[in-house]
Amino acid sequence: MVTIINYKERHSEEGKTFFVLEAQGGIEMVQSKATGNFYATAKKAYIPCTFDELTCQALIGTQMQGEIARVECEPYEFINKETGELLTLHHRYVYVQNSQPEANSRMANPFVEKFSMNGAHHYETVN
Numbered sequence: 408m409v410t411i412i413n414y415k416e417r418h419s420e421e422g423k424t425f426f427v428l429e430a431q432g433g434i435e436m437v438q439s440k441a442t443g444n445f446y447a448t449a450k451k452a453y454i455p456c457t458f459d460e461l462t463c464q465a466l467i468g469t470q471m472q473g474e475i476a477r478v479e480c481e482p483y484e485f486i487n488k489e490t491g492e493l494l495t496l497h498h499r500y501v502y503v504q505n506s507q508p509e510a511n512s513r514m515a516n517p518f519v520e521k522f523s524m525n526g527a528h529h530y531e532t533v534n
Contacts, residue, residue: 408433409502410470414463415453426463427453430502432475450475452500473504 413429432450439446452475456463477498485494 408470409473409475411466411468412451413467414460416460417455425455426458426460427455428458428463428466430454430471430473430475450477450500452502454502471504473502475500476503 409430409432411428412431414426415429417425417427419425430452434447434449436445437448438444458466478501479497480499482495482497485496486492487494
């Protein structure tokens with residue numbers, strides 16, 4: 408299960424404005440390699456959409472079937488905002504919709520059912 412927690416405005420290469428939904432998976436406990444202590448975290452991904460800003464606002468808090476999955480990709484550079492460290496990453500997080508038929512028809516928010524993604528099962532992140 409993932410929850411829409413926010414949305415962001417983006418611009419295409421052609422200069423067109425569009426929105427992405429920020430989806431967050433469930434809580435996960437991860438053990439620090441440095442200290443050995445556990446901390447809570449959650450994976451996030453951005454899902455491009457065709458909605459206007461008001462619709463995106465209304466969708467915040469909606470839960471959907473699916474998960475945020477880590478997928479390998481071409482290396483890219485990322486700056487850690489907390490430390491300023493430049494990292495080279497080889498993965499991204501993407502939203503993957505469950506393929507069970509009942510999962511596709513049962514959304515937590517009836518508003519979302521009107522705007523389902525026409526049966527699409529996979530959305531790549533946009534960073």
